[in-house]
Amino acid sequence: MAMNSLKDVYLDQLQDIYSANRQSLDATTKLGRVASDKELSEALIAGQNGISEGMEKIAKLCSDHGIEPTEEFCKGMEGLVKEVHAHALDEEFGSDDVRDAMIITQYQRMVHYALAGYGCLAAFANRLDLDGDAAVLQECLDATADGDRHMTAIATKKVNAAAV
Template sequence: MSAPNSLKDVYLDEMKDLWSANDQMTRAVKQLGEKVSDPKLKQMLEHSVGGIEKHTGVLKQLIEAAGGQAEPEHCKGMEGLVTEALKHGIKEASSDGKLQDVAIIAQYQRMSHYGLAGFGSAAAYAKVLGMSDAETKLKQAVSEIYKGDEYASKLAEAVEQAAA
């Protein structure tokens, strides 16, 4: 990636980063989902994978519509978050299923919050660039991610009480 020369370049770079982040998060969430004990959490993670893949499709479409090269730019930020998620959610997991679920929810939310920041920034760039269709689609993704995060928080409260 070369240094951006315009806001449009920053916008495209952000979305390519998000594409890579989503690909990495999808793989991690699938792995984490195999380790959960709570059926509602398992269902939420499976549903989340579909949402992440949907958002990746939106990113590809918007990159192409903006005249960018449709390929991801490796996201080192998500790489670190995924490494931590797998470490704390699987490799160093508690033998107590409820405690492991608590750790998995926390790791899932950390990765989701990275996406919130990126999609929110991309929506702001699209607005300034006068790309109202892109802004709408990116804001919709932010809204969907927030809903998933809120549901994860509710699950976390229930699982934490059960673990206590």
């Protein structure tokens, strides 16, 4: 698809964030399986649920615009998922606490990618006067930001101290 307007960019990026979510869902599931801290594991399960909900919302927006959500492959998230494997899943750790600290690091990198995507999409929807889309995307952005803040709290209140 040629990018001739902001609407074209918007539709392309809806598909991109869907792909990013699909890839991060699998990685988050794997991180949740190896996390040893109970609160971290529960937060990763909540993250999986949030990613799935975001995918459903993005799929609906795509459908409303007559496009398939799966027509784009997000190379940015592909790289982040490779980092998850290299640094959190395939790496050897001297303790579970150190692994948990790395899990949070890698998870938050994926989350920050999603925050940028949702933020841009919400701004595009607002500029295009797609008020319904903008509201949905703002919900996704807010939920993702809440999850990120919760993960930071787990790191700073418990996991990082245990990993020292």
